Amino acid sequence: MSQAVEPSPQCPDPHLSRSGLRKDDPLDQVLLPLRKPVYILLQDHGRAQRLAQQLEFFGLVVQALPSAAAFLASISEYPPSAIIMDVDFTGIGQGLLLADQVQRGLAQCIPLLFFSHHEADTPTRLAAVRAGGQDFLTGSLEASSLLEKVERLTNAAQHDPLRVLIIDDSRTQALHTERVLVSAGMVTRSLTDPIRTMAELADFQPDLIILDLYMPACTGPELAKVIRHSDRYVSVPIIYLSAEDDLDKQLDAMSEGGDDFLTKPFRSRHLITTVRNRAARARHLKARMVRDSLTGLYNHTHILQLLEDCSFRARREQQPLSFAMLDIDHFKKINDRHGHPMGDRVIKSLALFLKQRLRKTDFIGRYGGEEFAIVMPNTALEAAHKVLDDIRRRFAEILYPAQPRDLQCTFSAGVVQLDDGLDALTMASAADEALYRAKHAGRNCVVRVEP
Numbered sequence: 001m002s003q004a005v006e007p008s009p010q011c012p013d014p015h016l017s018r019s020g021l022r023k024d025d026p027l028d029q030v031l032l033p034l035r036k037p038v039y040i041l042l043q044d045h046g047r048a049q050r051l052a053q054q055l056e057f058f059g060l061v062v063q064a065l066p067s068a069a070a071f072l073a074s075i076s077e078y079p080p081s082a083i084i085m086d087v088d089f090t091g092i093g094q095g096l097l098l099a100d101q102v103q104r105g106l107a108q109c110i111p112l113l114f115f116s117h118h119e120a121d122t123p124t125r126l127a128a129v130r131a132g133g134q135d136f137l138t139g140s141l142e143a144s145s146l147l148e149k150v151e152r153l154t155n156a157a158q159h160d161p162l163r164v165l166i167i168d169d170s171r172t173q174a175l176h177t178e179r180v181l182v183s184a185g186m187v188t189r190s191l192t193d194p195i196r197t198m199a200e201l202a203d204f205q206p207d208l209i210i211l212d213l214y215m216p217a218c219t220g221p222e223l224a225k226v227i228r229h230s231d232r233y234v235s236v237p238i239i240y241l242s243a244e245d246d247l248d249k250q251l252d253a254m255s256e257g258g259d260d261f262l263t264k265p266f267r268s269r270h271l272i273t274t275v276r277n278r279a280a281r282a283r284h285l286k287a288r289m290v291r292d293s294l295t296g297l298y299n300h301t302h303i304l305q306l307l308e309d310c311s312f313r314a315r316r317e318q319q320p321l322s323f324a325m326l327d328i329d330h331f332k333k334i335n336d337r338h339g340h341p342m343g344d345r346v347i348k349s350l351a352l353f354l355k356q357r358l359r360k361t362d363f364i365g366r367y368g369g370e371e372f373a374i375v376m377p378n379t380a381l382e383a384a385h386k387v388l389d390d391i392r393r394r395f396a397e398i399l400y401p402a403q404p405r406d407l408q409c410t411f412s413a414g415v416v417q418l419d420d421g422l423d424a425l426t427m428a429s430a431a432d433e434a435l436y437r438a439k440h441a442g443r444n445c446v447v448r449v450e451p
Contacts, residue, residue, distance in 0.1 A: 036081035037061045038150060041071055041089045041098075042115065047141075050399075054143035057394050059356040060150070068098055075102060081154050082111040084146070085133075087124060096124070100131035111153035115141060140401050142345070147352055162186045162279045165206035167194055167223065168241070169215040173264070177210060177241065177271070184272045186279075194223050201233060202309055208279040213242035213253055224257030232305065235286060237278040241266070292366040294344060295351035303365025303373045308424040310363070310377050315418075321377055322384035324415040325431040326350075328370040329443040334409065338402055343370075345400060346409050353398070357391050371435075373428070381417035385448045388413050392446055412438035416449040 038060055042048035048064035055062045063080075065071045068090050074080075089095035095114070103109050113135045114128040120138060128136055135149055164186050168174040174190040181188050189204050191197065194217050201209075209227070213220040220240055227233050240253050243264040250261040260274060290302035298306065307323055314321035328334075328346060335343040347370060354364050354372065363375040376384050392411060400407040414434025416427055430449050438447040 037063045037078060038082045038084065039071065039074065039080045040064045040084045041095065042084075042086045042141075043088050043090075043117075051141055051143060051146070054398060055147060055150075057398055058143065058147050058353055060147070068094075071098065072102070080110060082113065082150050084113050084115060084150075087114050087116045087120065087128065093124075093127075096127045096131050099133070100127075103132040111150075113137065113146075113149055113153060142401055143349075143398060145345070145348075147356075148348075160187075162208070162276065162283070163204065163206045164188045164208050164210060164275060164279065165200060165204055166190045166210045167197060167215075168192065168210070168212040169194070169217075170212070173212075180268045180271055181275060183268075184276065186275070194218055197223060197227065198230070201227070201230075201236075203313060205309070206236065207283050208237045208239065208275055210239050210241050210275070211258070213240050213244050221253050221256035221258070224253075228257045235282060235289070237282050239274065239278065295348055295366050297351050297355075297372070298363060298365035300365065300367050300373075303363060303367065303375065304424065304428060306363045306365075307373075307375050307427065310375050311418055311424045311427070314377065319378050320380040321375070321418040322379045322381055322415055323418070323427045323431050324374040324376065324384060324388055324413055325367065325428075325435040326372040326374070326388075326411050326413045327435055327439070329410045329412055329439075331370040334407070338407060342400065342402065342407070346370075346407075349398060349400070350395060350409075350411065353395055354391065357394070358387070373431075381415065381448055381450070384415050384417070385446055388415055389446045392444065396444065410444035412443045413446040414438055414449065415446060417451060419451040 038055065040048045040052055040062060042051070042064070045064060045066045052062040052064040063074065065074060083099070085095045085099050087093060087095045089098065099112055099114075103112070109132045111134055112132045114131075114133040115137045116124070118138065120128075120136065125136055134153055137146075137149070164181055166174050166177050166188060168177070168190070169192050171190070171192055174192065178188045178190055189200070189206070191200050194215055211220045211224060215223075220242070224238050227236070227238070237259045238257055239260045239262060240250070240258050241262050241264060244250060245263055254261055259278060262271060262274060290298055292299050310321055313319075328350065331343065331346075334346060347366075350372065351364070351366065354374065358364065358374065358376075361377055365373045367373040374388075376387075379387075392413065396408060396410045398408065400409070412435060414431045414437065416422070416430040416434060418427060422430065434447040434449045438445050441447065
């Protein structure tokens, strides 16, 4: 293997969904979708413009508006996805009045975040609530923390549909169950051969399993025990679905790996409610187990499991797969000079930046401390290098308010592509070695490991 440290050519488009074409990218991930803008209206218009530029680094479409007239004209022509409004925009308390005026004329209120330079008293906050304000910030505005608020207001981070694996030897019954769940917005997959269960679990990663009690190859409780042998699937809910109406047999089945029992024929509403409640709760609990509390990214253990799953799938489908390790440069100095809260802010900022600039099909993890890992399915090494290098350059442009001057941060990265001589652990080791070489090459660069 050889290493190459080389800058990618400047990409004219500021959005990385166009910066590196990757194999089989869907059109909605290759072409930037049309999105509503976020409007920023601050007393200090220059500050609003700088903040808009910072938010655009994260992939948002942002407009800083200088006057009430410009705001009213813009909102009638291009309704925004959210508004960030200074309570004193154009005058003391005038932002509150302007927002109230706009919201009253709308059938559906626009998500609205108010800002005040100073700590606001209760009457001001009440006026903000009555004007449709859903959040209130005071003091200084910083791009990454503001982005979190905007995401929350606009529900930008939507949950994926619940995923349900149906294991039933009767194709007719499985299709009926699928139709009911799909009509409720869930994603389903049916399996009539229970022997293929473990491979299907690794590929589909369901939130819940619906399992027939009696099948020719094995019984439902036997298969449930096999599933529970794997630590990865211990917490996945299993619902038995059977015509068995003997209560003792139902209880025996649930005592052997099951969580609930539904009797055929079932009422559609009963099935949907049971599945939705159990799957949603299981997903919530799993998120707490597999995600890092500071960033919301996958933790060290789970990102390696995802790398293993993606490696298996890439080999089976003969598709490229790249894996990268990132590390924030001089992070100890950031903590020493500016304190650990600033260090946490930079970590969260990079996490948000990666989520905004990478595809939904990429997996991002916090590997530990200031180190991150990225699994990039259907991505060849050259495209992965180009995407990461563009992210590196743009991340370095973000400013963090600090004294005596604003802070700018960089990161180094190593990236490797799956080949015949690499398994998941070897890929992680190779990417880590490439990251080490990037550090020794002067930092703030991306090293790729050529097969």
